[in-house]
Amino acid sequence: MDKEYKTVFNSAVCEIEEKKSRFIASVKPVSNEEEALSFINGLKSKYWDATHNVYAYSIGGNNIIQRFSDAGEPSGTAGLPMLEVIKRMEVQNLAVVVTRYFGGTLLGAAGLIRAYGKSAALGVEAAGVVVKKLCREMSVIVEYTLFGKIQSLLISEGYTIKDIVYEQDVELIVFVFVDEVDKFINIMIEATNARAIIEPGDDTYITLDLQGKLIL
Numbered sequence: 001m002d003k004e005y006k007t008v009f010n011s012a013v014c015e016i017e018e019k020k021s022r023f024i025a026s027v028k029p030v031s032n033e034e035e036a037l038s039f040i041n042g043l044k045s046k047y048w049d050a051t052h053n054v055y056a057y058s059i060g061g062n063n064i065i066q067r068f069s070d071a072g073e074p075s076g077t078a079g080l081p082m083l084e085v086i087k088r089m090e091v092q093n094l095a096v097v098v099t100r101y102f103g104g105t106l107l108g109a110a111g112l113i114r115a116y117g118k119s120a121a122l123g124v125e126a127a128g129v130v131v132k133k134l135c136r137e138m139s140v141i142v143e144y145t146l147f148g149k150i151q152s153l154l155i156s157e158g159y160t161i162k163d164i165v166y167e168q169d170v171e172l173i174v175f176v177f178v179d180e181v182d183k184f185i186n187i188m189i190e191a192t193n194a195r196a197i198i199e200p201g202d203d204t205y206i207t208l209d210l211q212g213k214l215i216l
Helices: 033-046 079-088 108-127 144-156 178-192
Strands: 004-008 012-018 021-029 052-059 065-069 094-101 129-142 160-166 170-177 197-208
Touching: 004 021, 012 108, 021 033, 021 108, 033 052, 033 065, 033 094, 052 079, 065 079, 079 094, 079 108, 094 108, 108 129, 129 144, 129 178, 144 160, 144 170, 144 178, 170 178, 170 197, 178 197
Parallel strands: none
Antiparallel strands: 004 129, 012 021, 021 094, 052 065, 052 094, 129 170, 129 197, 160 170
16 A cells, blocks of 8 residues: 555546637546546546547556557547646546547647647646545543643644544544554653553545645
8 A cells, every 4th residue: 555645636527628629628536447447438428429538547556557548549649648647747546538529620749749638637636636645543542631631732743633532531533644653652652651542443544635734
């Protein structure tokens, strides 16, 4: 699993016009190649009357998958420029389809490259670029007398509290970046004089905007 990567937050559709040709960019976050192909095939059916349905997608992880198709456009003028946009924007786990309705005027190779690249970039921007960071859910159980101190400390240190459970003691579920788990445990031990019960939970991705703010 990647510890951190950029992707898109939402699906999005946007459209531009170049010399009377319509270029409709459709973007969707996907987690595997099957989802990407399903999205692409769905748009081929939706825009069955289009001149071209060009696509590119990138799947990260242990086995990186990057594919594209010019879908009948001259080789290297459509799908490849879209994939290059994906690489340049450093996003993954997404599929991009640009549908073209020919307007009667040839754009030439350079014009096609610009149009498909521009469409893909605008589509990715419209979908919202976000950062996914791999975290471990850490359980911290403390007595009520320590709760206020620990809650304030977590907030001041920039940790995200997922949940608080009030029972005989108080349990705080905290998102901790996987590379900072040992540091987090040491902070909790020191702050509570080793009176906290600290247990690791599942690993999960949290979503941050490009300024590092958590997106719920």
